[in-house]
Amino acid sequence: MSLQMPPSHPFDDDKLREECGIFGVVGVTDAANFVALGLHALQHRGQEAGGIVSHDPVEGFNSARRFGYVRDNFTSQTLMKTLPGPLAIGHVRYSTAGSKGAAIRDVQPFFGEFSMGGAAIAHNGNITNADALRRELIERGSIFQSSSDSECIIHLMARSLQQNIPERMEDALRRVEGAFSVVAMTRTKLIGVRDPLGVRPLVLGKVGDGWCLSSETCALDIIGAEYVREIEPGEMVVISAAKGVESVRPFRPRPSKFCIFEHVYFSRPDSIIGGRSVYETRRQIGVELAKESPVEADLVCPVPDSGTPAAIGFAAESGIPFGLGITRNQYMGRTFIEPTEQIRNMGVRLKLNVNRALVQGKRVILVDDSVVRGTTSRKIKEMILDAGAAEVHFRIASPPTAWPCFYGVDTPQREKLLAATMSEEEMREHLAVDSLKFISLDGLYRAVGATEGRKADCPQYCDACFSGEYPVAPTDMIAKGFQLKAAE
Structure with a gap:
């Protein structure tokens, strides 16, 4: 069977991208079908590729890895019948560490056969000392099959002297630096782990007589699972049909540093983080932004789709009317899989179109979630002005x-x-707009529930992308010459 390459996204290159989503289920009939639905709900966390591993007491471990969207691959009954059993895990990927090329060997979950049986793992996050670990493991005889940092975990487990797979995983993860939420499986157990800082998300759900683990609560909703709680930073849960959920804490306790950008952009607005609605947090970001940076205008317009909740909050606080001045073409990605140069030159207009009748003659406030390179922001501004704003x-x-x-x-x-x-x-000046204002870091913290703003001596979140203060030293990048922020 030929492998279909993932759809390209030539007009979405000015956004930060989360790298993956993970999902696992134990104790249900045809667990792989539940995993496929969960991965579909997590598709926003990775559109490059997806994979599922299942275990059946009779047929053993089976796996399927494919490029492209979940809906294009894991809805085939022919494929899903090859993934039987009451236990399965899955992963959707957008590559960060490792090769940016399309190699099926880099698609998770990864599988390893140990003396006490097989195990598969799916990893969300990034191992910041992966280069050093890989060199050490290769020198000791390990043979890597992928370019992914996540494969280091399997090799570290293989070299552990512990007696069972959960203990080997604990042993391996103690050697790992960086951020990791992991969903793993043995023949009978579903395992979930978060790093000691809890940078990346992971939640626990109950589905019928079974249990599930997911990057976000929105994926629990799609399979009708009940949200139970978040896996806590530094916690490992081992779940089996026989014993239910067992919790251990293999790491030294440390202050939580959950990724604050999950609130801003990565998580779906219908998810719950830390007991808070992501949608409500984003709406509150807009409220804080309106308080901090008011401006006289006629229309508040979101840059779809991620800017919409903040724009609603901004409009409500400022009293300026909200309007959908820009419409997104939801089907562009599938229509133009391989755009010609002429189509590329049309740029953002293929993805976004301005409602000319709404913006003409008006002073327009555009609300967006972030500015990365600024290329898309400039093009959107030009479109708004061309429409008569x-x-x-x-x-x-x-x-x-x-x-x-x-x-x-x-x-x-x-x-x-x-x-x-x-x-x-x-x-x-570079964007050539009448005004440009960002929410302050204190304002962002207030919007996510820290009423006193950011505490400089102990921020409650990882905000390194804004502050330059990295809670875990990026060891590999420092070795390559990356300069950390100078102490003030």
């Missing part, structure tokens, strides 16, 4: 993104981030 004001629902992320987000090199080389006024 009198003024264009940008309000951004995150602080300036001035530093790359090394914990599982695909971020450009620092010199390609607009905020790394320009002040806010210089960015305004």
